[in-house]
Amino acid sequence: MIPAEFDYELAESGEHALQLLEQHGDEAKLLAGGHSLLPLMKLRLATPSMLIDIGRLDDMSYISDDGDAIAIGALTRHEVVEGSDVLKEHCAIVAHTAGEIGDRQVRHFGTIGGSLAHGDPASDLPTVMLALDAQVVVRSSSGERTVAANEFFTGLFETALGPTDLLTEIRVPKLTGGWSYQKFHHRAQDWAIVGVAAVQRNGGASVALTNMGEVPLRASGVEQALASGNDAAAAAEEAAENTSPPSDPFGSADYRRALAKVLTRRALQEAMGR
């Protein structure tokens, strides 16, 4: 399978990438690791006429302790996130989940920013970012802004990023409580049929779901049930509330609803036991 024709520019700096975006606007897509975008282009589900390659902007690959938060450069590869000691110490769910993506080969190239910007509801990191109330830092030629994870994912393969925006950094909070990411998949390296992130924070629990709708979803019914004193098993019964899971050869919508409850129970029990 060969992608449709496109033009290619190699960005030499973040500024250069922004200039190229200004110049080409809606026609262009940013290429980071390419491991989400290129498969879609090969299937011709995406046909950008211009690719702006930001894959060599090494200064956008970092993980640093910023006091209250950990800052992760958008071009940090999954492999680096997975192995990061800073993340393992302060926000281990992010390192763990990066290690659940695809396989070794994919994790060598895929980036955290690319994974979020792609906006695929079956992908793992967006759900974790939602459960963590992470902040996404976005630059354009008119300046920098920060978007909360719960406002970032706006639709199927759609995000709050505009055509001239560059996602530069992800900021995740330091965790002191337990956490869990439960991923149920078919073949070893597949996308999640359903995934559940659970994080103990601020005296309560945040729970978010992968592949249960057009965007990653917060399981607010579960969170409320826990807040009103229910145990994990009882609260998990609310996991499918207000979801609209897809049906595909891997599972019907009903199967996914049942799976969401089981995985939420497991995630809560693991998070509370950690």
Add this chain to the structure above:
Amino acid sequence: MRRISLTVNGVQHEGMVEPRQLLVYFLREQLGLTGTNVGCDTSTCGACTILVNGNAAKSCTLLAVQADGAEITTIEGLASNGEMHPLQKAFHENHGLQCGYCTPGMIMASLDLIANNDDLNDEDVRIGLEGNLCRCTGYQNIVKSVQQAAGEMRSPAST
């Protein structure tokens, strides 16, 4: 068309490519290195695995332009002076292949796995090779082959 320059198995190559040219087709069709197979063509099966700057990569999911300036190793780069690489020898000796289609990718992924892990148990090998599928289901002997080669590569003196 864009000019790219890359090192493949220690040899410098230049080529003119369309931006949409995938790395695997550049290797196979422009350089004639057909040892790297295209299996699923969807970054699932791992048959097209090569090393890019030492990291295992699925060459069906990389553009040739992304590899501009890179050091590439393919299955053709493993044997030296007619001597098989320990991984090739181990796959041969342990029936680590049946039809052989997945083998170049299995071996390149194993090379990356062994280079980055000092101590691998069978479970680590199975998880480490999760991105490589064998439709002959010969995993048992693949794991055995990787373990033999890993031992040999770590203590070459004892062989």
